[in-house]
Amino acid sequence: xxxxxxxxAQTQINKAIETLGVxxxxxxxxxxxxxxxxxxxxxxxxxxxxxxxxxxxxSVLELNEDKVKAIRELFGITDPEIExxxxxxxxxxxxxxxxxxxxxxxxxxxxxx
Numbered sequence: 001x002x003x004x005x006x007x008x009a010q011t012q013i014n015k016a017i018e019t020l021g022v023x024x025x026x027x028x029x030x031x032x033x034x035x036x037x038x039x040x041x042x043x044x045x046x047x048x049x050x051x052x053x054x055x056x057x058x059s060v061l062e063l064n065e066d067k068v069k070a071i072r073e074l075f076g077i078t079d080p081e082i083e084x085x086x087x088x089x090x091x092x093x094x095x096x097x098x099x100x101x102x103x104x105x106x107x108x109x110x111x112x113x
Contacts (some may be wrong), residue, residue: 009105
């Protein structure tokens with residue numbers, strides 16, 4: 001639940017699930033595995049892979065134009081924010097700015113509790 005709260009930049013579990021939770025029409029999911037050891041993580045990954053049908057593809061985490069647009073809407077990221085971060089960071093384009101702004105929102109999350 002903590003990962004879901006931070007990834008969604010929400011303080012309420014219901015909002016986090018609404019924002020990033022798995023929905024019936026979703027065909028791609030990202031799985032986060034936290035373990036005390038590499039072996040434990042590998043075992044958990046095997047179990048999850050067996051439970052979920054389909055193929056493993058790390059591309060689900062890659063940004064594209066459609067995902068950036070959806071993420072901007074979801075997190076309320078404005079053009080002035082993108083411009084400010086782009087000027088500060090220089091490289092990375094819109095994708096880099098969006099990534100940085102989400103990280104900033106997640107970092108501020110503990111101050112909102």
